[in-house]
Amino acid sequence: MNNTSTAQHLPTDVGAEIAAVKKDWRQRIHDVPALLDQIVEHLESDIDAIEREHQQGKSAWPEVDFKDIEQGSVDEATLAKIKRRGCVVVRNHFPVAQAQAWDQSLIDYVDSNNFDQQYRGPGDNFFGSLSASKPEIYPIYWSGAQMEARQSERMATVQCFLNSFWKAESEGKTWFDPNVNYIYPDRVRRRPPGTNSNGLGPHTDAGSLERWLVPAYQQVFRHIINDNFAQYDPWDGAYRSEVNEYACGTTRCSVFRTFQGWTALSDIKRDQGVLFSIPIPAAMAYVLIRPLMEDVPDTSLCGVAPRQALPVDAKWHDILLRGKSTIPDMAPGDSVWWHCDLIHGVAPVKDQQGWGNVMYIPAAPGCEKNKRYAQQCAKSFATGLSPDDFPEEHYEKEWGNRFRWEDLNAIGRQSFGE
Numbered sequence: 126m127n128n129t130s131t132a133q134h135l136p137t138d139v140g141a142e143i144a145a146v147k148k149d150w151r152q153r154i155h156d157v158p159a160l161l162d163q164i165v166e167h168l169e170s171d172i173d174a175i176e177r178e179h180q181q182g183k184s185a186w187p188e189v190d191f192k193d194i195e196q197g198s199v200d201e202a203t204l205a206k207i208k209r210r211g212c213v214v215v216r217n218h219f220p221v222a223q224a225q226a227w228d229q230s231l232i233d234y235v236d237s238n239n240f241d242q243q244y245r246g247p248g249d250n251f252f253g254s255l256s257a258s259k260p261e262i263y264p265i266y267w268s269g270a271q272m273e274a275r276q277s278e279r280m281a282t283v284q285c286f287l288n289s290f291w292k293a294e295s296e297g298k299t300w301f302d303p304n305v306n307y308i309y310p311d312r313v314r315r316r317p318p319g320t321n322s323n324g325l326g327p328h329t330d331a332g333s334l335e336r337w338l339v340p341a342y343q344q345v346f347r348h349i350i351n352d353n354f355a356q357y358d359p360w361d362g363a364y365r366s367e368v369n370e371y372a373c374g375t376t377r378c379s380v381f382r383t384f385q386g387w388t389a390l391s392d393i394k395r396d397q398g399v400l401f402s403i404p405i406p407a408a409m410a411y412v413l414i415r416p417l418m419e420d421v422p423d424t425s426l427c428g429v430a431p432r433q434a435l436p437v438d439a440k441w442h443d444i445l446l447r448g449k450s451t452i453p454d455m456a457p458g459d460s461v462w463w464h465c466d467l468i469h470g471v472a473p474v475k476d477q478q479g480w481g482n483v484m485y486i487p488a489a490p491g492c493e494k495n496k497r498y499a500q501q502c503a504k505s506f507a508t509g510l511s512p513d514d515f516p517e518e519h520y521e522k523e524w525g526n527r528f529r530w531e532d533l534n535a536i537g538r539q540s541f542g543e
């Protein structure tokens with residue numbers, strides 16, 4: 126972790142800070158149970174709609190075909206559903222053969238560099254310890270497959286489409302440029318047939334404790350904290366690009382991502398331990414306010430701890446879990462995307478059938494914060510180091526066949542803030 130320049134410092138007494146914030150918010154809200162009721166009422170209409178779709182055997186995830194994004198012909202109903210659900214599956218984002226070729230080239234890349242012999246085990250404990258001699262998440266950032274996908278026109282087209290759901294201008298300020306995207310180099314996942322996995326519980330990324338304690342996040346959620354939930358818009362970009370996560374732990378995100386996402390490199394069946402979300406962006410309001418209720422100790426935020434993803438569980442967030450919705454079957458080249466506040470997780474699986482291979486590629490729009498991090502990444506790219514947000518594993522440093530600066534196209538160069 127070299128990237129401390131923009132990071133917040135974790136308070137020395139986290140419990141005292143939490144208690145102080147809760148006292149302040151309670152004063153501003155006056156009647157916390159009434160606010161929570163209002164939030165629940167709003168969420169219930171979404172949860173009911175999701176449950177109805179599940180009863181009909183459908184996924185609540187909206188789907189859109191890449192061609193319609195490219196041609197600007199996505200219909201109004203689909204656009205409205207993406208906005209309501211905060212997530213989407215993009216079908217045929219890349220041709221099947223292209224995605225399968227990338228999958229194979231990733232294998233060739235790690236094999237040609239004897240990665241199995243070099244692998245030293247998981248470099249972080251962000252999600253607890255997944256003991257394995259072979260990784261599930263490969264700390265590989267600079268392969269040809271990843272870079273070709275990141276700098277492709279198809280990726281830029283989808284990222285711009287996704288950015289456009291956000292309000293880039295508000296409070297008299299332009300917060301980001303939805304037509305510009307910066308690189309956020311992340312890892313790949315390769316999960317072989319026969320895998321047994323406990324999955325990952327429901328959580329959100331993009332900060333945990335920060336969502337209560339960091340001033341910029343308090344601005345993001347200003348309408349909720351000021352007892353004005355009706356005004357709260359999860360798609361308002363105001364202050365999002367000013368949030369800096371704590372300089373602690375091993376996995377943090379230094380950029381503003383409009384959407385997190387991954388691109389499938391294999392067929393992934395919906396009953397094989399896959400991604401689910403609670404597809405309601407405003408559910409974050411419930412997560413934020415629930416700890417202010419009397420039954421939660423003053424220094425607690427319902428299980429939130431520094432250095433960990435924000436957990437959502439049955440004890441505190443039972444109502445939200447009713448909205449849990451699994452992605453539909455994915456084909457190689459399909460991609461999946463979810464709003465940065467969206468609660469998500471990975472279902473457990475026993476004896477997984479088929480592979481489960483993905484490249485994590487999010488949407489990080491044009492703003493100073495994202496540009497600054499992209500420029501830091503350019504240095505890691507040039508030297509084959511792990512990007513600053515990730516554990517300092519640096520496997521690719523000596524790998525001669527990693528992607529090179531001269532292999533970048535115009536999109537790729539721009540994405541590094543050039």
Ligand SMILES: [Fe+2]
Binds near residue numbers: 328329330469
């Ligand atoms: Fe996550």
